[in-house]
Amino acid sequence: MPRKEGQKLKLLTLLEILSRETDEQHPLSVPHLVELLRERGVDAERKSVYDDIQTINSMPGAPFEIVQQRGRGGGYYMTDTPFEFAELKLLVDAVYASKFITARKSRTLIEKLGRFTSRYRQAELDRTVLVSGRVKSQDEKILYSVDALHTAITTGVQVQFRYCDWNLQKQMVPRHGGMLYRVSPWALVWENGNYYLIAYTEGHLRHYRVDKMQKVEPIPDVPREGADEYANFDVNAYTQQMFGMFNGPLKKVTLKCENRFAGAMIDRFGTGPTLVPFTGGEHFTLTVDVQISPQFFGWVAGFGTGVEILSPPEVRAEMRKTLDTLQTIYR
Known part of the structure; x- marks a missing residue:
């Protein structure tokens, strides 16, 4: 040599x-x-x-x-490698928390991440017992779906796929008899441990859970649509308005909260909304845009008497109806 x-x-x-x-x-x-x-x-x-x-x-x-x-x-x-050890721990925790990455793929990714530090420290990243205890996807094809969606977003073309739901036999069954969905992809969002595709279709921006997509394929030479709509789209505001990523009519809702729940409201809606002290000093109010859904009412109910919907009247009435229905079931 x-x-x-x-x-x-x-x-x-x-x-x-x-x-x-x-x-x-x-x-x-x-x-x-x-x-x-x-x-x-x-x-x-x-x-x-x-x-x-x-x-x-x-x-x-x-x-x-x-x-x-x-x-x-x-x-x-x-002393240093391409990643600081604290950064590697963050990446490993993200892999553990991700529902769409299978347990086997999680172990493979964590092993690869461990090669960016010493073999002694790599042992500290090896927490495989946590992987088997988490709810994880059983289908590694989602990684190929994510890759196909990234390709379509990068090249600016539409995609097609079948959209599925779980049945009682724990199988993914395509909606509408296996009809192909054709949408214009704009962004991938990681929310609540799941990947969601933000896409334009039928005049609106909608979201789809990536792990429920099958046979995702970019459509070459078919340019995506919705550029004007996406230019005015705020992903962070969109995810804050939704609960469990369930759609519903958008309403401006005023909540009355006990002071101890200030942190919970900031965690949910960010620092944008103003927290206004309420009469008596033990509560505050805030007004936020929310997509009204059963998941939203469930979230409010989780605070017990600590959070109350003040307005609008129709949302307050719907909350009351939801509670009355639940009381009938559990009476």
Whole structure:
């Protein structure tokens, strides 16, 4: 092997060793680095390894640094990798929380993420017991659906798919006898652990759960529609108005809340709505746009007497009707 190519291989192998075999708690001495290089078929001398470490640290824009730990048991270790360890934990938690990623694919992704840190820290990311305990998708085809939707969004074309529901046999059954839906895709939203497609169809922007889609295919040479509607579309406001991503008529609703629920309202509706102190000082009101659905009434009921719908009258009346119906069932 030419000397120049051999030097490149040595640098790459040394980088791999430092990234996977070292961290602050596990530095390696230069003799040990030489030994590990030789185990990987790369001959090296001590002096050349010192020079290689200096070369690595002088690389412009490198997202890591090789640090020397002096004293007994010291050596060299890599301080940073392309991801900080806290960032890897966030990514791993997102994989765990995602319902649409199967348990098997979760383990595969987490293993791949673990390769961006030392093998010692990778063990801290291995929480496979949590994967088996979560409600996870059983169908890995959703990953291909997501990829097809991204392709259609990027290329600006329409997509077609079959939209399904669960039956009592726990099978996905296409709606409308397997009719093909054809829509113009604009965005993918991750909400409540599920992926949703925001798409334009029949003059409106609607959403579809990606895990309920089957046989998703971009339609080449058929440009998507709804550009003007999407230009004025606020994804964050849309998801805040909906409960459980269930559609309903949009209403401006005023809620009266006990002060202790200020955090819950901010978590749900963001910091935009004004919290107005109510007479007596123990409550506040806020007015928000909400898509009225049974899930919204269930959410309000979950606060007991701590949250009350003040207006509009028709929404307040519908809440009362819902409670009367429930009382009849559980009487």
